[in-house]
Amino acid sequence: SFFGYRYVSITATDKVQIKSIESVPVTSITKELEAGKLVTGNPLINQLLSNSLWGMYSNYLSAPTDCPQRDERLGWTADTQVFAETGTFFANTQSFMHKWMRDMRDTQTPRGSYSGVAPLAKNGINEMRIGWADAGIIVPWTVWKQYDDIQIIEENWDSMEKYMNLLNETKYAHENIASITGNYQWADWLSYEPLESCGGGIYDNGKLRPEAVAYWNYLCSSYWVIDATMMRDMATATGRDAAKYQQMADEGKAYIKKNFINADGTFKTEILNTM
Numbered sequence: 001s002f003f004g005y006r007y008v009s010i011t012a013t014d015k016v017q018i019k020s021i022e023s024v025p026v027t028s029i030t031k032e033l034e035a036g037k038l039v040t041g042n043p044l045i046n047q048l049l050s051n052s053l054w055g056m057y058s059n060y061l062s063a064p065t066d067c068p069q070r071d072e073r074l075g076w077t078a079d080t081q082v083f084a085e086t087g088t089f090f091a092n093t094q095s096f097m098h099k100w101m102r103d104m105r106d107t108q109t110p111r112g113s114y115s116g117v118a119p120l121a122k123n124g125i126n127e128m129r130i131g132w133a134d135a136g137i138i139v140p141w142t143v144w145k146q147y148d149d150i151q152i153i154e155e156n157w158d159s160m161e162k163y164m165n166l167l168n169e170t171k172y173a174h175e176n177i178a179s180i181t182g183n184y185q186w187a188d189w190l191s192y193e194p195l196e197s198c199g200g201g202i203y204d205n206g207k208l209r210p211e212a213v214a215y216w217n218y219l220c221s222s223y224w225v226i227d228a229t230m231m232r233d234m235a236t237a238t239g240r241d242a243a244k245y246q247q248m249a250d251e252g253k254a255y256i257k258k259n260f261i262n263a264d265g266t267f268k269t270e271i272l273n274t275m
Contacts, residue, residue, distance in 0.1 A: 004058045027057040033091040056087055063100055063119060075103060075118045081135035081142070088146040097143045098152055104136050105159045112166035113180060127180045128172075130187050130216060134223045136163050141230040144237060153234045164231055168248055171255060172220035174213045183208065185216045192275050214269040218260045225252035 008021060037053075040046055059065045063075040064083070080100065087093045100118065107115035107125070115125045116132040127133065137160055143152045170176035174185070187197050195201045195215045202212035232245035260268055267273050 025057050026061060028060045028062060028096055029057055029091045029093075033093070035089060035091050052086060053090055056083070056090055059083075060087065060093070060096060063103060064096075074121045074123065075100070076132070077104065077114065077116055077118055077135035078129070078132040080118075081131070081138040084139050084142045085146065088142065094143060094147050094149060094152075097139060098155070101136075101139060101152065101156055104139070105156065108136070108159055108162065111180075112162040114163060116186070126186075128177050129181070130185055130219050130223060132186065133163070134227055136160060137227040137230050141234060144234060150238055153238050157234075157238070157240075160231065160234075164227060164245070164248070167224050167227060172217075172224045174216050174220070187216060187219060191215075192272070194271060194274075211269055211271050214260070215272060218256070218267075218269075218272070221252060221256045221260070225249050225256070228252055 008023075010018065010021075038049055040049075059079075064080040064087075065073045066076040066079045067073070084093075084097065103119040104114060107118045107120055109125065109127060113127040114133040114136045115127060116129045117123050117126070118135075136156070140152045140156045140160065143149050174181070185197060187195075191197065192215065193199065193201070195209070195212050202209055228245045228249035232242045232249060234240075235242040235245055262268055
């Protein structure tokens with residue numbers, strides 16, 4: 001077994017003499033893979049960098065995982081896409097991410113959606129979660145951008161296109177994917193607090209609030225545009241038709257302006273203007 005921790009507690013039933021305690025890091029990031037370190041004149045920044053690096057040591061073991069303090073050593077896909085670029089600066093994670101994208105493709109359903117966890121584990125398939133499913137596009141784009149790695153695009157192109165076709169068909173709109181998502185989105189720990197899923201703010205007397213749906217749809221549309229723009233970049237890099245994805249990105253932007261934004265730049269859903 002292995003654990004992430006800050007302190008060690010030792011309990012004994014008799015008098016003991018502790019001669020030494022050894023902590024052995026278990027990680028896929030070997031010294032040979034490390035790209036270098038940054039040291040500044042500010043000890044707080046240095047500690048932040050150290051925390052981030054040790055977080056990667058802890059979480060990058062065969063698959064990028066999450067939460068050493070809980071029973072969630074799972075390949076959460078949103079955590080992976082958020083940290084993917086940072087990881088490339090700390091170490092050569094190119095092969096590591098190639099392997100993980102195979103895990104991601106294995107989660108893809110026949111209709112094109114990705115799971116929130118790769119490889120699949122105790123949570124099973126949780127499809128079309130905002131920011132989680134989009135890792136199927138964001139991670140290949142990040143690896144390509146950081147390493148000029150065309151191969152990761154080639155390996156994942158068919159899978160990514162399948163996902164993008166689903167986004168384009170549904171416009172990533174809750175009313176069109178509710179049967180896939182179970183009428184729910186995670187959008188939890190970093191989401192806008194009054195509409196936080198885990199905090200219960202998405203419900204009013206047991207019913208899903210229209211404001212929550214509008215919030216989800218705004219976030220989904222934003223990811224739709226981000227994903228389409230990344231696909232445009234990757235299509236250009238591999239000599240494919242990029243116009244299809246530029247058009248998709250343009251349509252997504254127009255969709256956001258029409259459905260969520262007033263002429264003065266404020267949100268049509270009033271509660272979002274308090275963010």
